[in-house]
Amino acid sequence: MQKIVNEFSILVSTVNGSGSAxxxxxxMKAIYKMGIPISARNIFPSNIQGLxxxxxxxxxxxxxxxxxxxxxxxxxxxxxxxxDDVRKLKKGGLILCAQPLLGEFNEEYxxxxxxxxxxxxxxxxxxxxxxxxxxxxxxxxxxxLIGIDLTFIEDTLNSHFKNVRKAVEPNMKxxxxxxxxxxxxxxxxxxxTLQKREPINDHIVTDGNKAAALGxxxxxxxxxxxxxxxxxxxxxxxxxxYNHQLRLDPETGKATCVVIQAEDELAAVGMTIGxxxxxxxxxxxxxxxxxxxxxxxxxxxxxxxxxxxVWDVQRVGPSTGLPxxxxxxxxxxxxxxxxxxxEYVILLPGNVHECFEFGWRALDIAEEMQSPxxxxxxxxxxxxxxxxxxxxxxxxxxLRGKIIREDEISELIKRNGGSWGRYQDVDGDSIPYRTxxxxxxxxxxxxARGTGHDAFADYSEDPQVWQQEHHRxxxxxxxALEIDPEPVLERDGQSKVGFISYGSTHFGVIEACDLLxxxxxxxxxxxxxxxPFQSQVxxxxxxxxxxxxxxxxxxxxxxxxLMLNYPQYAGKIKKIACLDGLSLTANKIYACFNGQENSI
Amino acid sequence: MNLEKTNTVxxxxxxxxxxxxxxxxxxxxxxxxxxxxxxxxxxxIRPEKIIKFSGxxxxxxxxxxxxxxxxGFNGLHGRMPSMATGxxxxxxxxxxxxxxxxxxxxxxxxxxxxxLVRRNVPLVYIVENNGVYGLTKGQFSATADYGxxxxxxxxxxxxxxxxALEALAANATFVARSFxxxxxxxxxxxxxxxxxxxxxxxxxxxPCVTFxxxxxxxxxxxxxxxxxxxxxxxxxxxPRDEINIEDFSHGEVREVALHDGSTIVLKKVEKDYDxxxxxxxxxxxxxxxxxxxLITGLIYVDPDAINLLDxxxxxxxxxxxxxxxxxxxxxxxxxxxxxxxx
Numbered sequence: 001m002q003k004i005v006n007e008f009s010i011l012v013s014t015v016n017g018s019g020s021a022x023x024x025x026x027x028m029k030a031i032y033k034m035g036i037p038i039s040a041r042n043i044f045p046s047n048i049q050g051l052x053x054x055x056x057x058x059x060x061x062x063x064x065x066x067x068x069x070x071x072x073x074x075x076x077x078x079x080x081x082x083x084d085d086v087r088k089l090k091k092g093g094l095i096l097c098a099q100p101l102l103g104e105f106n107e108e109y110x111x112x113x114x115x116x117x118x119x120x121x122x123x124x125x126x127x128x129x130x131x132x133x134x135x136x137x138x139x140x141x142x143x144x145l146i147g148i149d150l151t152f153i154e155d156t157l158n159s160h161f162k163n164v165r166k167a168v169e170p171n172m173k174x175x176x177x178x179x180x181x182x183x184x185x186x187x188x189x190x191x192x193t194l195q196k197r198e199p200i201n202d203h204i205v206t207d208g209n210k211a212a213a214l215g216x217x218x219x220x221x222x223x224x225x226x227x228x229x230x231x232x233x234x235x236x237x238x239x240x241x242y243n244h245q246l247r248l249d250p251e252t253g254k255a256t257c258v259v260i261q262a263e264d265e266l267a268a269v270g271m272t273i274g275x276x277x278x279x280x281x282x283x284x285x286x287x288x289x290x291x292x293x294x295x296x297x298x299x300x301x302x303x304x305x306x307x308x309x310v311w312d313v314q315r316v317g318p319s320t321g322l323p324x325x326x327x328x329x330x331x332x333x334x335x336x337x338x339x340x341x342x343e344y345v346i347l348l349p350g351n352v353h354e355c356f357e358f359g360w361r362a363l364d365i366a367e368e369m370q371s372p373x374x375x376x377x378x379x380x381x382x383x384x385x386x387x388x389x390x391x392x393x394x395x396x397x398x399l400r401g402k403i404i405r406e407d408e409i410s411e412l413i414k415r416n417g418g419s420w421g422r423y424q425d426v427d428g429d430s431i432p433y434r435t436x437x438x439x440x441x442x443x444x445x446x447x448a449r450g451t452g453h454d455a456f457a458d459y460s461e462d463p464q465v466w467q468q469e470h471h472r473x474x475x476x477x478x479x480a481l482e483i484d485p486e487p488v489l490e491r492d493g494q495s496k497v498g499f500i501s502y503g504s505t506h507f508g509v510i511e512a513c514d515l516l517x518x519x520x521x522x523x524x525x526x527x528x529x530x531x532p533f534q535s536q537v538x539x540x541x542x543x544x545x546x547x548x549x550x551x552x553x554x555x556x557x558x559x560x561x562l563m564l565n566y567p568q569y570a571g572k573i574k575k576i577a578c579l580d581g582l583s584l585t586a587n588k589i590y591a592c593f594n595g596q597e598n599s600i
Numbered sequence: 601m602n603l604e605k606t607n608t609v610x611x612x613x614x615x616x617x618x619x620x621x622x623x624x625x626x627x628x629x630x631x632x633x634x635x636x637x638x639x640x641x642x643x644x645i646r647p648e649k650i651i652k653f654s655g656x657x658x659x660x661x662x663x664x665x666x667x668x669x670x671x672g673f674n675g676l677h678g679r680m681p682s683m684a685t686g687x688x689x690x691x692x693x694x695x696x697x698x699x700x701x702x703x704x705x706x707x708x709x710x711x712x713x714x715x716l717v718r719r720n721v722p723l724v725y726i727v728e729n730n731g732v733y734g735l736t737k738g739q740f741s742a743t744a745d746y747g748x749x750x751x752x753x754x755x756x757x758x759x760x761x762x763x764a765l766e767a768l769a770a771n772a773t774f775v776a777r778s779f780x781x782x783x784x785x786x787x788x789x790x791x792x793x794x795x796x797x798x799x800x801x802x803x804x805x806x807p808c809v810t811f812x813x814x815x816x817x818x819x820x821x822x823x824x825x826x827x828x829x830x831x832x833x834x835x836x837x838x839p840r841d842e843i844n845i846e847d848f849s850h851g852e853v854r855e856v857a858l859h860d861g862s863t864i865v866l867k868k869v870e871k872d873y874d875x876x877x878x879x880x881x882x883x884x885x886x887x888x889x890x891x892x893x894l895i896t897g898l899i900y901v902d903p904d905a906i907n908l909l910d911x912x913x914x915x916x917x918x919x920x921x922x923x924x925x926x927x928x929x930x931x932x933x934x935x936x937x938x939x940x941x942x
Contacts, residue, residue, distance in 0.1 A: 254915030270682025278690030279920030
């Protein structure tokens with residue numbers, strides 16, 4: 001039998017709330033520890049217990065981390081979805097299931113039945129833990145069949161259960177018994193097998209929400225208000241988890257960062273803006289519905305020049321939509337957020353490593369710009385475990401922008417001819433100086449507001465004053481081009497055809513580039529990491545005859561924004577836009593590019 | 601008044617004023633602004649130790665009419681509480697002073713108001729309550745009395761929201777009610793509120809001379825003058841001052857010691873009222889609603905309740921003055937995390 005080594009995919013279907021995450025993660029981490037690149041996805045329902053949930057693993061020595069929609073191995077612990085799941089299995093694939101299939105699929109597939117009850121009995125598992133421990137049966141079977149090193153499974157369980165033997169042992173016992181049952185050579189001889197490689201020492205495994213929270217904590221975050229919402233909740237929970245470890249002043253033992261759960265997103269953003277205005281590096285995290293509620297306050301922050309970061313982990317909207325599925329559908333909304341003329345810096349992290357980096361960088365940009373910064377992550381990045389390069393310590397000191405205090409204010413007033421205004425363009429760069437509450441200099445105070453105001457922060461309805469202030473804001477916004485993350489030319493084959501993409505869609509696009517190249521179509525690829533667009537974007541549009549903008553939304557929102565910004569190139573821009581709640585696969589992008597499938 | 605007179609921090613009353621008011625002549629809000637100025641001057645508070653907040657509406661415009669040397673932030677309609685909550689974490693030595701209206705608090709902002717109170721944010725929260733929307737020219741607010749007639753609205757068919765009752769139900773630690781036509785009481789209550797370490801809710805009936813000042817309306821001057829029923833005479837005594845009992849010799853007095861060492865002296869009017877008894881406060885307010893009494897004075901206080909900022913292990917150095925070194929963890933911490941996630 002021909003062996004497929006280190007290049008196959010697995011789909012596990014279980015019942016939501018049955019504790020399968022422990023088993024799933026153990027498998028993923030163990031394979032990763034064997035030095036084999038792997039990516040994992042949870043496809044889960046909006047439910048606490050009972051509905052079907054899936055976990056997919058893609059093992060790829062070639063390093064592809066994008067989603068696939070056809071699998072080699074199916075592990076079924078939830079019979080209600082078996083029929084549907086089998087359709088996702090490649091012909092000749094392997095089925096591991098907990099119940100007899102009565103020969104239904106035996107002809108087309110390699111079916112192995114796991115005697116779950118028998119194994120749990122043999123392991124003397126307490127009956128109240130059966131529902132959890134049954135997941136470990138599949139771990140043992142799979143380990144034996146594809147060759148996962150059990151010591152790595154045990155390592156992973158040890159770190160999951162914080163080395164509590166009482167918790168690890170019953171799980172390992174089930175794993176071992178199941179593993180040892182797979183002794184018949186014809187079963188053992190599965191087509192799919194793992195071969196150990198050198199350990200991947202320069203990577204870690206974690207999710208984008210955790211990365212964002214850690215990035216922010218290393219970025220000097222001082223205040224975060226939040227409200228629970230899938231798929232952003234874990235970001236705030238990670239702040240809470242690490243705040244104590246990372247952000248107590250070692251000398252005084254006092255907190256240097258405050259995390260507070262608000263009563264809703266209206267209040268979460270209000271608190272964050274209050275804190276940002278008062279001189280704290282502030283962030284709130286949310287998803288689409290929350291961002292909708294925040295939009296009025298963000299207009300005020302733009303207008304009164306308050307720095308803050310809004311981290312949006314996108315899910316499928318509008319409305320409640322598909323709350324546990326991924327999308328890139330908040331881009332247009334973020335771009336046009338709030339009424340009146342506004343502009344926001346938008347950062348688009350494309351992997352978990354960048355979630356960490358943008359976590360600290362966004363706080364710097366917000367303070368340098370004195371303006372809200374929106375970061376658009378998504379469920380795909382935020383809630384899945386990814387292998388990603390190790391987090392890199394910030395390579396520059398914390399940037400606080402033009403904050404002045406006490407004596408600096410007096411000096412500025414002297415230098416500026418005896419007066420100073422909060423919104424005055426003293427340096428001719430359109431960025432004013434900012435004072436913060438608590439300053440003992442009586443000249444420091446000003447009254448911030450969303451209403452029209454002049455350079456001295458005084459109320460004004462004067463038409464000229466309004467125009468002057470808003471034109472200054474427009475000029476100020478251009479500074480973002482200097483400090484925002486630049487686009488990355490991911491692939492440059494000097495082709496006349498190019499992809500543009502961003503965020504988690506990157507993983508499908510980079511693989512699609514290879515598929516197309518293998519089929520004889522060389523294609524370039526630019527990954528956008530921020531808005532406003534830097535000059536490289538225009539240059540790329542200019543230099544390519546056809547540009548396909550690939551994204552996970554229905555209407556091609558990035559394509560639309562590019563057309564709006566560069567109408568002269570609009571005719572060259574084509575959309576590969578697709579939204580079904582799952583990330584775009586390379587196959588899908590390939591098919592859309594070739595016109596075999598319509599994306600929209 | 602002698603404008604040259606200075607207080608113990610060397611400031612004159614003039615140092616506490618703001619821009620000229622753009623509200624209507626005779627508006628109750630202007631009288632309240634004046635009493636805020638007097639209270640801060642007399643309490644020797646440095647203006648930079650106060651942060652002003654407001655929402656949207658006539659009342660919310662007023663923070664520019666006092667304390668021009670204090671920072672201030674005019675937020676969104678009904679959402680000043682959240683903004684104040686975030687800002688007050690920046691420097692715990694600062695006192696928040698929020699001005700809201702009845703629409704801002706009892707209509708659009710009822711949720712944020714109750715959560716502010718529930719968290720006991722150290723903020724003096726004044727509701728300039730006139731039962732009507734002014735800037736949009738005369739619509740009913742949620743505190744408008746049942747049956748009130750307004751020119752273009754007809755009759756109010758809804759029962760009113762009682763701000764003091766709402767505050768108590770949300771576990772407020774300081775609830776007072778006053779009447780803009782009684783500036784002396786307003787001032788003493790504001791002083792007491794500024795010394796309270798949690799949220800101090802002051803519901804001040806402040807007639808709208810343009811849209812809601814009919815003789816029979818609850819929020820009018822004539823009604824207030826005729827029906828005000830003070831629980832007591834309020835006198836605030838700062839920490840370092842001796843209580844001069846001579847001033848109160850005509851009646852029995854009750855003293856409430858606040859956490860900062862100051863004392864509120866309450867002089868009995870008709871009968872002795874204990875503002876530390878929450879049950880009694882609830883009963884009083886419920887009866888007042890039933891009988892259409894305009895009860896004024898200190899309705900409830902819990903001087904020892906801990907406030908929001910006390911719960912967060914904050915240091916002496918304000919958060920907004922921590923150096924960059926204090927807020928970025930060292931490289932070794934990231935190495936440890938990377939190691940754990942391998």
